[in-house]
Every structure is written in structure tokens, then in C-alpha cells.
Amino acid sequence: MKRTYLLFISLLTIVLMVAGCSGNASKNTSSEKEGKEGGTLNVASQSEPATLDAQITGDSDVKDATRSIYEGLMILDDKGNPKPDLASKVDISDDKKTYTFQLRKGIKFHNGKEMTADDVVASINRWIKLSSLGKTNFSGAEMTKTNDDTVELHLPSPNVNTLSLLADPIPAAAILPKEVVDNASDEGIKDYIGTGPYKVKEWKKNQYLLLEKFKDYSSKGREVKKTPHVDEIKISFVSDESTRISGITTGQFDVALSVSSDNAKQVEGSQNAKVETSPGGFMGLFYNADKGVFKDINARKAVNAALNSKDILDSSYGSSAYYKLSSSIVNKEYPNYYSTAGKEEYNQHDKKKAKEYLKKSGYNGEEIRLMASRDYQDQYNTAVVVQQELKDIGMNVKLEVYDWATFSDKMSDTNQWDIYPVDWNARSTIFQGFWTTKGTSVEKSMDYLNKIKAAPSVKEARSDIDAIQQYVWDELPFTLIGHKVNINAVSNNAKGYEYNLGPIFYNMSLTK
Amino acid sequence: MGAYTIKRLFALIPVLFIVSIVVFLITRLTPGNPAAIILGQGASAEQIAALSKEMGLDEPVFNQYFIWLSNIFHGDFGYSYFLNKPVLGAIWDNVGPTVSLAILAQIFGVAFALLFGIYAAKHKGTIRDESIMGVSLLGISIPSFLLGSFLILLFAVQLRIFPVSGYVPLNAGLFEYLKYLVLPTITLGAIQAALITRMTRSSLLDTISENFVKTAKAKGLNERTIMLKHTLRVSFLPILTVIGESFAGLVTGAAVTESLFNIPGLGQLIVSSIERRDYALIQGAVLLITVAYVVINLVVDLLYAVIDPRVRNSYHD
Numbered sequence: 001m002k003r004t005y006l007l008f009i010s011l012l013t014i015v016l017m018v019a020g021c022s023g024n025a026s027k028n029t030s031s032e033k034e035g036k037e038g039g040t041l042n043v044a045s046q047s048e049p050a051t052l053d054a055q056i057t058g059d060s061d062v063k064d065a066t067r068s069i070y071e072g073l074m075i076l077d078d079k080g081n082p083k084p085d086l087a088s089k090v091d092i093s094d095d096k097k098t099y100t101f102q103l104r105k106g107i108k109f110h111n112g113k114e115m116t117a118d119d120v121v122a123s124i125n126r127w128i129k130l131s132s133l134g135k136t137n138f139s140g141a142e143m144t145k146t147n148d149d150t151v152e153l154h155l156p157s158p159n160v161n162t163l164s165l166l167a168d169p170i171p172a173a174a175i176l177p178k179e180v181v182d183n184a185s186d187e188g189i190k191d192y193i194g195t196g197p198y199k200v201k202e203w204k205k206n207q208y209l210l211l212e213k214f215k216d217y218s219s220k221g222r223e224v225k226k227t228p229h230v231d232e233i234k235i236s237f238v239s240d241e242s243t244r245i246s247g248i249t250t251g252q253f254d255v256a257l258s259v260s261s262d263n264a265k266q267v268e269g270s271q272n273a274k275v276e277t278s279p280g281g282f283m284g285l286f287y288n289a290d291k292g293v294f295k296d297i298n299a300r301k302a303v304n305a306a307l308n309s310k311d312i313l314d315s316s317y318g319s320s321a322y323y324k325l326s327s328s329i330v331n332k333e334y335p336n337y338y339s340t341a342g343k344e345e346y347n348q349h350d351k352k353k354a355k356e357y358l359k360k361s362g363y364n365g366e367e368i369r370l371m372a373s374r375d376y377q378d379q380y381n382t383a384v385v386v387q388q389e390l391k392d393i394g395m396n397v398k399l400e401v402y403d404w405a406t407f408s409d410k411m412s413d414t415n416q417w418d419i420y421p422v423d424w425n426a427r428s429t430i431f432q433g434f435w436t437t438k439g440t441s442v443e444k445s446m447d448y449l450n451k452i453k454a455a456p457s458v459k460e461a462r463s464d465i466d467a468i469q470q471y472v473w474d475e476l477p478f479t480l481i482g483h484k485v486n487i488n489a490v491s492n493n494a495k496g497y498e499y500n501l502g503p504i505f506y507n508m509s510l511t512k
Numbered sequence: 513m514g515a516y517t518i519k520r521l522f523a524l525i526p527v528l529f530i531v532s533i534v535v536f537l538i539t540r541l542t543p544g545n546p547a548a549i550i551l552g553q554g555a556s557a558e559q560i561a562a563l564s565k566e567m568g569l570d571e572p573v574f575n576q577y578f579i580w581l582s583n584i585f586h587g588d589f590g591y592s593y594f595l596n597k598p599v600l601g602a603i604w605d606n607v608g609p610t611v612s613l614a615i616l617a618q619i620f621g622v623a624f625a626l627l628f629g630i631y632a633a634k635h636k637g638t639i640r641d642e643s644i645m646g647v648s649l650l651g652i653s654i655p656s657f658l659l660g661s662f663l664i665l666l667f668a669v670q671l672r673i674f675p676v677s678g679y680v681p682l683n684a685g686l687f688e689y690l691k692y693l694v695l696p697t698i699t700l701g702a703i704q705a706a707l708i709t710r711m712t713r714s715s716l717l718d719t720i721s722e723n724f725v726k727t728a729k730a731k732g733l734n735e736r737t738i739m740l741k742h743t744l745r746v747s748f749l750p751i752l753t754v755i756g757e758s759f760a761g762l763v764t765g766a767a768v769t770e771s772l773f774n775i776p777g778l779g780q781l782i783v784s785s786i787e788r789r790d791y792a793l794i795q796g797a798v799l800l801i802t803v804a805y806v807v808i809n810l811v812v813d814l815l816y817a818v819i820d821p822r823v824r825n826s827y828h829d
Contacts, residue, residue, distance in 0.1 A: 050550050050594065050788075056559075057551060135556065187551065187563050205595045206606070206784060207776045238677065238774045239784070242661060246669050246676040375787075405544030405789050 035495040035509030040232040043505060044244040046258040048206065048237040053188040054172040055127045060425055060502060063170045064257065065209055065235055068506045069110075070174030070194035073101050073120065074167035075224045078500055080334035080428030082163035083223040086115065086175055086195065096158035096456065103149045108216040109177050110199035111191075117145040122181040124153065124166075124173060130186060131171040137161065137453070159453040160461055164429050169501055197228040197506045208236040229496070229509035245489070248273045254494040254510065257503060259487040260377065261318035267489045274492065278499035279324075279331040280484040281424040283316065283382055287478060290414040293368055298361035300476040303419070305357055306393045308349035312385045313482045316378040324483040329469060331483060334428040336458045341466040342473030346480065354393040368397045371411075371420040375404040378484065382421040423484060426501055430468060444475060520810050528802060532581065535798045539791045540573050546789040550593055567593055569791075580795065589799075590792030592785070599796035602781065609679050610777035612689075613769065614762040616697040621704030622755060629712025630739070636717060644709065651706025656765075660699040660772040667695060677774035696773045700766060704758045711754045715747040722746075749820055756812025760805040 047061045054066040075085035084090060089102040107115040124143040128134035140156035155162065166173045180191050192200045197219075198211035211233040219226050236253070238244045245263050248256040249270040259267060264275045285303070287294040294300050313323040327346035330337035368390070372383035383399060390397045400417070402410065410416040430452065448468035455461030472480070490497045496508040547563035564570055568579065580590060589599040632644040668676040674695050680688045719725060720743055728738045767779030774780075778797060785793040816823040 048784075130559070132556075186559055187566070204776075205597075205602075206781060236678075236774070240677075240772055240774065243664070243677045243772060243774050246664050250669055250672060250676050252676050252678070402543070403787070405549055405787065406542065408548065409543040409545055 035229060035511055037229050037509070038231050039510040040234055041230040041255070041494065041505060041508050041510065042253045043233060043235045043255040044238040044247055044253040044257065045235050046237075046239060046241070046244070049209070051188045052192045052200065052203065052209075053184075054169075054174045055123075055176075056130050056171060056186075056188060058132055058170045058425070060170065063172065063502050066172065066174070066194075067169055067196070067502065067504060068198040068211055068233060069192060069196045069200060070172060070176070071196050072166055072173045072175060073124075074163050074173075076164070076167045076169070076428060076500060077224055078498075080164070080336060082167040085167070085222060085224065086120070088221070090163065096160075097155045099153040099155075099162060100146070101151050101153070103151065104221070105149065106218070107195050109195055110193045110214055111177065112216070113177060115175065115177075115195060117148050117151050119178045119181075120151050120175055121145050122178040123175045124151075126176075126181050126184070127171075127173045131173070133165050133168060133171060134173070137165055157454065158456075160455045160458055161429050161453060168427070168429075170425060197226050198233055201232070206237065208234055210234050226506050228506050233505050233508075248489045248491055251491060251493065254491045254508075255497065255503065255505070256489040259489050261322040261487065264322065264487050264489075272492055273489050276488050276490050276497055276499065277322070278486045278488075279333045279426055280486040281426040282326075282329065282483045283313070283378065283421060283423045283481045284478040285382075285386060285419055285421050285481060287476065288414050288418050289477065292418050293361070293363055293366055294418060296361040296363075297476065298357045299363055300479075302354045302357035302361060302363075302393060303390060303395075304345065304476055304479045305348045305350050306354035306389050307347070307386065307479060307481065308389060309347040309481050311349075311389075312382050313484075315385045316381040317484060322485045322487060324485065326483050327469075327473070327480060329430055329472065329480065330428065331426055337428065337430050337465055339466050339469035341469040345473040347482075349389075351393055358393060358395070363395070365394075365396050368395055368418045369400055369416070370397050371400050371402065371407065371417040373404045373407040374401050375407075376423070379421050379423060382481065386419075386421060421481070426483075426486075428501065430465065445471065445477065517810070517814065520813070524803070524806050527806060528799065531802045532584075532795070532799055533577070535795050536577050536580065537573075539789070539794050540576070542789070544789045545569075546593065546791060549788050563593075580792075584799075589796035592790050592793040594785070594788050594790045595793070599792050602793060603778065603797055603800060606776055606778050606781040608681060608777075609775045610763060610766050610770070610779060612682070613693060613696055613700060613766055613775065613777060614759065616693055617701030617704060617762050618755070618759050620697050620701035621708055621758070624701075624705040625708030625712050629709045630716065630744075632709070632713045633716035633720070634739075636713075641713075645713070648706035648709045651702045652710075654702065656699050656703070656768050657772055659702055660695070660769060663695045663699060664772075677772075679773075679775040679777075692773075692775075696769050696775060699772070700762060700769045704755075704762065707758060708751060708754055711751050712747070715750045716743060719743045719747045745819070749816060749823075752812060752815060752819065756809060756815075760808040763801065763804055763808075 045061060045064065049062040049065045050059060051057060051062060052066055052069070054062060054070050071086050073085060073087040074082045077083050086104055086107060087101040088104045091100040092098070093100075101120070103115065103117060103120060109115060121143045128138045128141055128143070137159060138155070141154060143151055143153050145151055153162070174194060176189065177193055180189050180193055183190055197214055197217045199214045200209070201212040202210040204210075213228050213231050217228060238247065241258070241260060241263060244253065244256040245259065245266060247253040248267065249272055251272055259275065267273050267275050285307070287300050287303075289295055289300070309325055313325070314320070317323040325347060326332065327343040328338050328340060330339070332338050370383055370387055372380050374380045380401065387397045387399050411420065430449070445468065448464060448471055451464040452461045452468065455464060472478070486499070488499075488503055493511050494508055495511060498504040498507060545560065545564065547560045547567060547569065551559055551563060568576060571579070583590065591597070592599055592602050595602045628644050628648075632641040635641045664676055667673050675692055678692055680692050682689045725738060725743055728742055763778070766777055767783050769775070770777040770780040771783060778801070782794065782797050785797070
């Protein structure tokens with residue numbers, strides 16, 4: 001027996017010694033160092049992209065993974081202004097219906113082929129046909145070739161957002177080789193070839209996506225610089241958040257995406273990583289204005305008057321550091337479309353007023369189905385608080401919780417729900433997106449959207465931007481509860497992390 | 513015994529048939545359209561309809577089932593549109609980690625259990641016996657995600673002895689391979705270890721009180737010989753049952769451990785294919801796991817006969 005105890009004590013001593021050593025080692029790493037060339041940047045992502053066809057989907061994991069692979073004619077700078085990327089110059093005709101793009105010379109695709117006007121024409125026309133942005137904003141538009149270095153985009157009517165939409169990363173107007181477009185079906189491209197700073201080396205489904213530095217990449221002359229440093233970017237798909245967090249605190253990962261506010265504190269407390277926050281999309285409570293109780297504007301107004309945004313967001317995001325109370329659809333960081341119109345309707349938490357509206361609506365105690373998905377904890381938490389607040393004004397609310405796939409399926413059928421909370425990706429402009437959600441009054445919003453489109457410039461669209469923001473608060477197709485703050489964790493060994501409508505990896509470098 | 517084996521294998525057919533119907537119906541009755549999930553946000557109704565058609569989802573459910581079933585008889589388990597490869601290929605890619613993990617967890621469980629089970633039985637009623645039983649009760653009760661998180665926190669985050677997550681195949685080197693599997697093995701194997709420890713102890717105690725052990729003692733055989741040659745051999749039958757059943761359980765129960773340690777195994781594959789409504793993959797994986805489960809149980813039954821002559825003789829009745 002004695003021998004057993006001795007063995008146990010010696011083992012314990014060894015473990016403690018190792019612990020002591022590793023504690024010292026981790027302290028040394030926190031010193032500031034310069035980034036160097038080479039190495040592999042390890043990124044942990046919550047979910048795997050369903051496809052690497054950046055043109056056809058608006059999913060954010062597709063965007064995060066493909067931003068280093070593909071490029072467009074235009075790119076957004078950090079204020080949301082479109083700048084030329086694969087185009088070197090853009091001319092707009094006087095009637096604002098023809099956009100002429102001079103193409104940058106000597107740009108190579110990952111397969112070694114030089115980019116020509118034919119590739120651009122094929123890519124943009126496919127994007128117009130298949131992407132949600134293309135379909136809703138450019139119906140009837142066409143890209144044509146003028147000569148090998150020049151293409152023209154012909155619009156049936158002016159659209160002030162044209163360049164912003166071409167620069168938008170979700171879904172991206174990615175420029176692909178013509179033969180890739182020709183070989184693709186509407187369900188997706190088969191070869192992932194772009195002109196970006198990194199090319200696809202291996203996509204091991206269910207495990208990781210490995211990107212490799214593209215040797216022929218040149219950032220020369222571009223207004224928004226891309227300077228790849230690391231040899232490889234490995235995006236691992238790690239669904240469990242605690243595993244992502246442990247991985248970043250131990251140095252296994254350099255970037256961990258989608259950190260919840262609960263875990264942000266743990267990262268902040270670690271010596272090896274820091275939290276990066278960035279403006280996120282908005283959490284909205286969407287009404288079924290097609291059928292049922294919320295067809296009546298007074299019922300929508302009752303809900304809107306009752307809600308206490310601060311309480312809801314506190315419950316969803318924990319601390320006020322991780323959300324913003326704002327009545328504007330677009331974040332303040334993108335001043336072109338930020339608007340405070342109608343803000344007096346926001347965050348009223350006035351129960352008396354809410355009850356009056358409810359009475360006016362003729363609500364008679366009918367059951368209201370509040371649909372939520374537990375796959376997104378913030379949406380679920382929002383639903384729970386909303387249910388309570390609506391019960392307080394006398395609404396008979398039943399919470400129905402589904403997994404995300406079921407939720408999305410039911411969302412498209414207005415017979416299945418009355419209200420649901422959902423958060424949207426942050427955008428730099430106002431466009432159709434959430435207006436196309438079933439149940440909201442799409443036709444009415446189109447008039448406003450068309451007016452913005454027809455404006456000669458974004459500056460001159462100001463009154464229409466305010467008008468559509470006002471419309472949201474008057475008509476309440478949804479109630480905007482507030483904006484979330486995106487939280488990602490970045491290791492102290494990694495430099496150059498940027499965020500613009502999502503994380504950007506191509507400028508990052510490692511210090512050791 | 514050959515006839516018995518064949519009889520058992522034939523009994524597998526109705527089981528698989530029922531499982532195939534149940535799993536097929538469950539996938540189809542659960543809301544969520546795989547085509548819409550593959551195409552992502554912003555896909556138009558026409559795109560979704562086109563892909564649904566390509567995937568054969570526009571057919572009546574009855575037809576879909578029979579097409580699937582008849583394809584299986586031709587060795588075709590269907591195609592995973594999400595992973596862009598045949599179901600069998602996808603399963604094959606993910607079998608390695610799960611089997612590695614299950615075998616290591618089983619070895620860990622059995623080694624731990626035999627050592628401590630025998631020790632506890634020998635010292636029945638003492639504080640040593642009670643502490644081992646206490647720890648094993650804890651092992652049975654503690655949920656694997658909790659134990660796994662604790663192990664990660666202590667050995668990966670604090671002590672930095674093992675990596676937090678991931679998997680390296682055996683061909684990358686034995687040391688690397690084991691380094692990634694130690695914590696998941698303990699997480700998954702803890703319940704096995706605890707269960708088998710308790711079973712070993714009680715089974716040994718039952719046998720020790722039997723007459724043939726008393727006779728052996730009376731004959732003056734030394735205690736070690738009695739334990740190893742007589743008691744353990746007889747006690748092994750119920751222990752083997754637990755080991756067999758628990759091994760099948762390990763293969764199916766690896767999902768939580770795999771997702772916690774980000775190991776690309778079958779469990780994780782099934783969980784993610786359920787989230788994506790990857791029908792063909794869910795159906796194929798569940799069916800194959802059922803086969804594995806039943807076959808492992810069959811092997812255990814056959815092993816009985818090898819160990820216990822009484823069982824062997826009963827096959828001839």
C-alpha cells in the first residue's frame with residue numbers, strides 16, 4: 001500500500017511541476033512582438049459553410065470563409081464606401097444607367113489564367129441571376145463586354161446602390177473564370193477559383209478548410225490593400241463554443257469566431273487572447289402582417305409600445321458592452337444610411353399605451369404563437385423576455401421552440417407563426433433583405449426602396465433614407481430591438497485582425 | 513454453433529427492416545428542407561425546387577423509401593449533397609476516429625475495472641473497497657460533457673499537457689495520435705470503467721461464495737491461483753456481457769465526446785447531418801450503426817460459448 005501512495009504522491013508532484021512551468025511559459029508570450037512572414041493562421045469557426053460559392057448564398061460562414069478567396073470589381077472600405085478592387089476605374093453615364101468599369105491589368109486567377117472581360121461578364125451576369133442582391137436589385141440589368149479591358153453594366157433604371165451592392169460581401173459579386181461559370185449549375189460552382197490573396201488547398205468536409213497563400217497575388221495600386229503574410233489559413237469547424245474558447249486560451253487557435261457575451265469575460269481574463277468587438281446586425285421582432293392578430297397595425301403598435309429593449313438585450317447579451325440601443329436599421333459606423341427618423345417610437349416600454357393599442361386592435365385573448373430557435377441563444381433569450389412582456393399587457397402568448405432547420409422552414413409559411421425574433425447580418429446599406437421576409441408588407445416598402453435607388457447620389461437620397469426609416473416605425477413590419485455587438489477572440493500572437501461586415505483574415509500575421 | 517450464428521444473422525433482417533422504416537419516417541416527418549439548407553439564406557423558391565427535384569425529394573414519401581431501399585440492395589446507400597460524396601464514403605471517412613476512440617475507451621475501462629474491481633472484491637467491506645465503489649458511483653453519475661469539460665480545463669488549459677481538441681490519424685505517428693485521444697478516451701471510458709468495476713466486484717463476490725471455490729480452498733490451493741484460474745474465469749461471463757453491451761454503447765454514445773473534443777467521428781457526423789437534414793446520411797449511418805450494434809452483441813454471445821462450456825453445450829439442444 002505504501003508503495004501505491006508513494007507513486008501517487010510522485011505523480012502529483014510531477015503534475016504540479018509541469019503546471020508551474022507552463023504557467024511561466026504563458027506569461028512570456030504576452031509581450032509585444034512584431035508580426036512575421038509565414039506560418040499557419042488557425043481559425044476556429046462555429047459552423048461549416050454549406051458551399052464555397054460566394055455568389056449564391058448570404059450565409060455569414062460562407063462569406064467569412066470565401067472573402068480571402070474571391071474578389072469583386074468593387075470593395076467596401078471601413079466606412080462602407082465602395083472602392084475599385086478588380087476594376088481600376090469606374091465611369092457612370094449621365095443618365096446613371098450605364099456603369100463602365102476599366103479592369104485592372106495583369107490580375108491572375110488561382111489557376112494561372114489572366115482575368116479578362118469575358119470572365120467578368122460571365123460572373124456578374126450569373127450573380128445578377130442567382131444572388132439575392134442581384135435578383136432584387138438588378139432585375140433586367142446586364143453586364144456586357146466593350147473590349148478586353150472594359151465592361152459595361154446596363155441598368156433598366158438608375159440605382160444609387162449599384163457600386164455598394166457590387167462591393168457587398170454577402171452574397172459577393174465574386175469574379176470567377178468564365179469556364180467555372182459555364183460549368184456551374186444553379187446549385188453551385190464546382191471549382192473554387194478566384195483572384196484573392198488565398199486559394200483553396202483542401203476542404204476536408206466536417207473538419208477544416210485549408211487556404212494557401214496565392215503566390216501571384218498583387219495588391220499594387222489598389223485603394224483597399226490586402227497584404228497576405230501567413231502561408232496558410234486553416235479554418236477549423238468547431239461547433240462547441242467552450243472548445244473554441246479553450247483552444248484560443250491555450251494557443252491552439254489564433255482566432256475564435258462567434259464568442260458569446262458570457263464567455264467574452266473568460267477570454268478577457270486570459271493572458272493569451274483578447275476580445276475584438278465590432279458592430280453587428282440588429283435583433284428584430286418580425287410580425288405576421290399577412291394573417292392573424294398582427295394584421296391590425298394597432299396590435300403591432302401595442303407590442304412595440306410594450307417592449308423594453310434594454311431588458312431584452314440585457315438578457316440576450318449579458319452586458320451593455322455587447323449590444324447597442326439604436327433605432328436605426330444601419331449602424332452608426334456606416335453614416336451613409338444611419339438614420340434617427342422615428343426614434344421616438346423606439347424602446348417605449350409604456351404598458352398603459354400598449355394596453356390602449358391592444359384594446360383598439362380588438363384583440364380578444366386569441367393565442368399568439370411566438371416562434372423561436374434555441375440554436376441561437378440570443379434569439380431564444382429575446383423570445384423568453386418578449387413573451388413575458390406581452391403577457392404583462394394581457395396577450396396570450398405561447399412560445400414555440402424549434403431547431404434552426406425547422407424554424408427556417410416554418411418561417412416561410414405565414415400559417416405557422418404570429419411573431420418571431422431573428423437577428424440579421426450587419427449591412428452598410430438599406431436594401432430589400434428583411435423586407436422580403438414573409439408576412440411583412442413588402443409592396444409598401446418597395447416604393448421607398450425604389451426612391452432611394454433612383455436618387456442621383458447617396459447624399460441626395462438622405463430624405464428617402466430617413467423616410468424609409470420613418471416608415472419602419474410607422475408601419476412596423478418589424479420592431480427593431482437593438483443592435484448586437486459581434487464578439488470574436490484573437491490571440492496575442494496574431495496581428496492585423498480587421499472587421500468589416502465580418503472578420504477579415506487576409507492581412508493577419510503571426511508573431512511567433 | 514454454425515447454425516446458431518446463421519440463425520442469429522437472419523434474425524437481423526426484420527430488425528434492420530423496422531429500423532429502416534422508422535429512421536426514414538422520422539427524417540421525412542421532421543420539418544426542414546435539406547435543399548433550402550444547402551442553398552442557404554437568400555435562395556429563391558425556384559432554386560430550392562430544382563435542387564429538391566435533383567435530390568428526389570419531390571417524389572411521394574412511399575416511393576422515396578422504396579427507391580432508397582432497393583438502392584441499398586445494390587450497395588448504394590445514397591448521396592450526401594452537403595458533403596458532396598456517397599454516404600458510404602462519408603461514413604468510412606468518419607469511422608476511424610470513432611472506432612479508435614471506442615477501442616481505447618474500452619481498453620481503458622476494462623484495464624481500470626479489472627484492476628480496481630478485483631482489488632475491491634478482495635478487500636470487501638473495507639474503506640478501500642468503499643472508496644473504489646464511491647469513485648465508481650461518481651463515474652457512472654457524472655455526465656460526459658461535464659467530465660470532458662473538467663479534463664479540458666485541468667489538463668489542456670491549466671496544465672497544457674494535452675491539446676484542447678482535434679484529431680490526428682494514426683499514420684501521423686503513434687505519439688501524436690494518442691496525445692489527442694487521451695482526454696476523450698477518459699471522458700468516454702469513465703462510465704465503462706465504473707460500470708465494469710462494479711460488475712467485476714459483485715460477480716467475483718458471488719463466485720467466491722460458491723462451493724467449488726470453497727472446495728479449492730479446502731484443497732489448499734493458494735489464493736492467487738483460485739482467483740485467476742477458477743473464480744475469475746467463471747465470473748467473467750456477466751462481466752463480458754457488460755463489456756459487450758457497453759462497447760456497442762461506446763460506438764453510439766461517442767457523439768457528445770466527439771463534439772466536445774471536435775473529433776471528426778461518426779457521432780459528430782450524425783449530429784451535424786441531423787442539423788442539416790442530410791437525409792441519406794442520417795439514414796445510412798443509423799442503419800450501419802444498428803448493424804454494428806447487433807453484430808457486436810452477436811460476437812459477445814458467441815464468446816460466451818468459448819468461455820463457458822455449459823453455454824456451448826446448450827447450442828446443441
